[in-house]
Amino acid sequence: MSNLGTIATDRRTLLAGGAAAALFTPGLALAASGDLPAIRKAAEAGYAASVKRIQDWIALPSIAAENLDMEKGADYMAALAKDAGFQHVEKVATEGAPGVFATLDVGAKRWMGIYFMYDVKQYDPAEWSSPPLEARIVDKPGFGKVIVGRGAVNQKGPQAAFLAGLHAIHAAGKTSPVNLVLICEGEEEIGSPHFRQIVTKPHILAALKKCEGVIIPAGWQSPSDGGVTVNLGAKxxxxxxxxxxxxxxxxxxxxxxxxxxxxxxxxxxxxxxxxxxxxxxxxxxxxxxxxxxxxxRPLTPREKELIALAGKQLSEADAKKALGVEHFIDDLPWEKTLERLASQxxxxxxxxxxxxxxxxxxxxxxxxxxxxxxxxxxxxxxxxxxxxxxxxxxxxxxxxxxxxxxxxxxDPTETDENSRLIKAELATYKRNKVPTTIYPRLAGSWPGAVFTSAPVSLPAGQFGLGHGSGAHAPNEYYVIESSNPKVQGLVGSTMSYVDFLYEIAAAK
CATH class of the missing domain: 3.30.70.360 (Alpha-Beta Plaits)
Structure with missing residues (x-):
């Protein structure tokens, strides 16, 4: 159910209060292009449509564990890709749920791979403050306006923000600074049992081989300082x-x-x-x-160094609060818990x-x-x-x-911190004055190994500004209008993906 009537869509209201301090600051490549004012204006004008895109997507759950609406989910994903300007879009059959493969070729020098998932976790409506498929917009103290619904942050909100970036580029009369390869699956929440079948199809593999790397959109800014963690892999x-x-x-x-x-x-x-x-x-x-x-494999000296730095940059109190715990295993010192998280x-x-x-x-x-x-x-x-x-x-x-x-x-995944992908992420965050922590690997999992291992053999990781939480839990949410000056709302998140694409295009 759409709640667009509750959203303020004029620019002055959107940028009022704490959100004004969180305005997106472009990287050098985007600023130098001269495209920023038009794309930013288009992103703001497209705000209501972007919100509705998230809500409508949440309203159609595809749940692999229940074999619920998998064909519908793939068809919907394909329609979203076409609507965002991908010229070639196809549904890809597997021995399980279908995937989606799409390309956007604008004749640019470089290609970038984007990973999406259209499936979500199961839910029990009795545990939610509002129906999990209604995608209601509510005021969340300390955050602003958020969409509450299954898949809001994992991954439909961040993915829709990326698509909103493509819509804004097109609406501004510009073209993407890089060509794009979009790879989508519907079984991530059950361990991606057939994803490799999609990626290794000859024409899809050939398209991926052109790419600088692959990202999955993310909305993980810390509400305390707006910081993000750049993971060099995942379990x-x-x-x-x-x-x-x-x-x-x-x-x-x-x-x-x-x-x-x-x-x-x-x-x-x-x-x-x-x-x-x-x-x-x-x-x-x-x-x-x-x-x-x-x-x-034991932690390398560099990984230990990164963890020691992370221990100084990240807050143990914030971590415990977010997890709802009072103790870590054996009451270990903070840095040791970070070592276990990466290595155990x-x-x-x-x-x-x-x-x-x-x-x-x-x-x-x-x-x-x-x-x-x-x-x-x-x-x-x-x-x-x-x-x-x-x-x-x-x-x-x-x-x-x-x-x-x-x-x-x-399998686990690893990406070189000196890769063009990671350097572009760090540059984009740095220019936005986003505190950044480099961490050896995400303690959670995503099928990045399909990209980082042979035959694809590409760097892969997460990227994005914005915030959401509650993945796999009741009351999952994604911030669309931030009252926290440290955290981007939907327009800022949208622009972060635009900036990243320009950064990849210009990276040396």
């Missing part, structure tokens, strides 16, 4: 389920039975719990899978499901138990090897009956 991930069942085990019930039978019947739920306890140390904080650390592979339980989970009690002995898991991987681990180690670990301990059902995953 890999494996998403999977461990399933214990009476049917596979040959013991316990094949379906739920009365709990009084526990006096004489084995429990698949307890068997799963016993298996899970072997995967980590007793405190649950360190993986204990046999040989799990065999290929882990993990074994995490996302959810445990067995038997009856509704109101009150129901005296059953479940015939099946499921643990939803994710493994985070660091260089030089691989998804394939990590799953093999998990399987061997369980088998060695007599848990051969426990199923390991992998839904998706990919």
């Amino acid at each position: 890999g991930i494996v998403e999977l389920e461990l399933v214990a069942s009476g049917a596979k085990w040959g013991r316990g019930p094949k379906t739920d039975i009365h709990s009084s039978e526990k006096a004489r019947v084995d429990s698949p739920a307890w068997r799963l719990v016993q298996a899970l306890t072997t995967l980590v140390t007793p405190d649950g904080n360190n993986p204990a899978i046999d040989n799990y650390f065999e290929k882990v 592979p993990t074994v995490n339980i996302e959810g445990l499901v067995s038997g009856y989970t509704g109101p009150g009690g129901k005296t059953v002995l479940p015939g099946r138990a499921v643990a939803k898991m994710d493994l985070r991987l660091v260089p030089n681990m691989t998804a394939e090897d990590s799953v093999a180690k998990l399987r061997a670990h369980l088998d060695k301990r007599g848990f051969a009956d426990i199923e390991v059902n992998v839904s998706g995953g990919y």
Whole structure:
């Protein structure tokens, strides 16, 4: 549902108050081009349309985990690309959900790759302050006007801001300073199991090979100082389920039975719990899978140096507040927590499901138990090897009956800080006086490894100004009209992508 009636669209209102201090300052390339005034004016004039673009996109959720509206999501993504001026747009079939491939060729000297995802995480409307698909615009104290909805920051808001940049360039009568290759998928939230099928199609691979690198739009400015972190990589991930069942085990019930039978019947739920306890140390904080650390590459001296610098630039109090925690593991010093975040592979339980989970009690002995898991991987681990180690670990301990059902995953990613991509990001941030921290790798995951590894072999990372939070959680939001002088709103975010493209075009 659109709420454009609540948005002030005249320029004076948009730039009033704290937001005025956060006005976008262009990089040298954009300023020197002479294109800035016209593009900025077009971005401001297109504000209401940009907001509606985000709201309409949120209203159509594609949820890979539920196989919900995947074809519709791809078609919608293709329509958005065409509307933004991409000349060649195609839906790309895979063995799973379709992707989208698009190119914008303006005859420029350089090409830039852009990664989008059109899928979002699941949601429970009962947990939200407003319906998660209505994309309501609300006043958020300390932030300004925000859009609240599933996918608002992960990733539809930042992606729509990038598209708004292309609309502004076109509306201003200008052309993009670089050619663009857009690669979209609909299965990121389940570990991108078929994304490599898209990227390695010969004509798509050939297009990517021309690019300077690949970015995923992001809205991660810190509300305390407006700072951003430039990650030189990301952890890999494996998403999977461990399933214990009476049917596979040959013991316990094949379906739920009365709990009084526990006096004489084995429990698949307890068997799963016993298996899970072997995967980590007793405190649950360190993986204990046999040989799990065999290929882990220690932090390099440069990575340790970057982490030490990050420890001085980033706020421990802000991090704890954002996470809603009072302690880190073992009450470690701040810098040590940053080292663990960058260097430690993990074994995490996302959810445990067995038997009856509704109101009150129901005296059953479940015939099946499921643990939803994710493994985070660091260089030089691989998804394939990590799953093999998990399987061997369980088998060695007599848990051969426990199923390991992998839904998706990919390897860690790394990008050289001296690449043209990273230098362009840093230059754009610096000229906007945005505090910047360089960090070895994002503790979260995105399928950048598909780009950084062979056969594509390109630099890849995140970029963007603006702010949002609540990814995967209730009340996810994206700031569109900032009251915080440190954080860009939607127009500033839009202009940051324009500036970045000009920076890539001019970078040496």
